[in-house]
Amino acid sequence: MSPELLTAYVVTIVLLATTGLFYLLVTTNLIRALVALELMTKAVTLGLVLVGKLTNNPGFTQALTITVIVIEVVILVVAVGLVLLCHKHTGTVDARNLRNIRG
Amino acid sequence: MPDVLSKHPIDVIVLGSLVVAALWAVLSPRLLRAVIALALASICVTALLFRLEAPLVGVFELSVCAGLISAVFISSISLSQLETEETIAKARRERIRRYWFLPLLLLFVGIAVGHMSPPTFTRVPAGGLEVRSVLWTERHLDLLGQVVILLAGAFGVVVFFKETKKHEP
Numbered sequence A: 001m002s003p004e005l006l007t008a009y010v011v012t013i014v015l016l017a018t019t020g021l022f023y024l025l026v027t028t029n030l031i032r033a034l035v036a037l038e039l040m041t042k043a044v045t046l047g048l049v050l051v052g053k054l055t056n057n058p059g060f061t062q063a064l065t066i067t068v069i070v071i072e073v074v075i076l077v078v079a080v081g082l083v084l085l086c087h088k089h090t091g092t093v094d095a096r097n098l099r100n101i102r103g
Numbered sequence B: 001m002p003d004v005l006s007k008h009p010i011d012v013i014v015l016g017s018l019v020v021a022a023l024w025a026v027l028s029p030r031l032l033r034a035v036i037a038l039a040l041a042s043i044c045v046t047a048l049l050f051r052l053e054a055p056l057v058g059v060f061e062l063s064v065c066a067g068l069i070s071a072v073f074i075s076s077i078s079l080s081q082l083e084t085e086e087t088i089a090k091a092r093r094e095r096i097r098r099y100w101f102l103p104l105l106l107l108f109v110g111i112a113v114g115h116m117s118p119p120t121f122t123r124v125p126a127g128g129l130e131v132r133s134v135l136w137t138e139r140h141l142d143l144l145g146q147v148v149i150l151l152a153g154a155f156g157v158v159v160f161f162k163e164t165k166k167h168e169p
Helices: A003-026 A030-054 A058-090 B002-007 B009-027 B031-051 B055-080 B085-099 B101-115 B131-137 B141-160
Strands: none
Touching (some): A003 B002, A003 B009, A003 B101, A030 A058, A030 B009, A030 B031, A030 B055, A058 B055, B009 B085, B009 B101, B055 B131
């Protein structure tokens, strides 16, 4: 892989991770926070596969990436379930309005 | 930049499309369009994974992230009426106030990272296992952990939406 193309990949991965992190920090909507998490996971996925190709060890990194994707979908489904449950009980998914914790 | 565009046009166009899709997902006031933009970003990542000679990971990314996760988001939005005219108008009003800094931040980060020297990696000797061999022969206890996580996720969702029985006096 040429250095220019590698730089383009690295810049894109960093921009994707930065966008996801910024979105996660700024948004108060819980569903949008999950979208931000997905963006960061895509950056990680791309980075892992790129490193595997560059180090001539694609099998291990690709197997690891598949594992990451599977765990990511499980976490997302549970998180969406939590958000829907929260919406069912409180009527909102805005984190600013979720201030009542009842033991 | 023009050199890499002339030598690797497909990669540069797909990389650019990925960043644009991610920005659209962030800046869209409508949640449904943000989810569609996320699916487009997944498709761009799939294309890049195929370019990086990782077809199995690309198929996983396309089917799970672009397909299943988008379906989960869209069904949750439609089932719970999470998106109303009021929320869309509020998101449109707050968009500039919240995200005006993002293009500047991305420009700064992109220029800073672009001017750094590309990372160097040590190549391992050739002859490593192929991804299918690693998945089916080299994994041991971590496979058990993955199965436990999958079951925990499935049972967790079932418990969340379990209807509680009302006890009659």
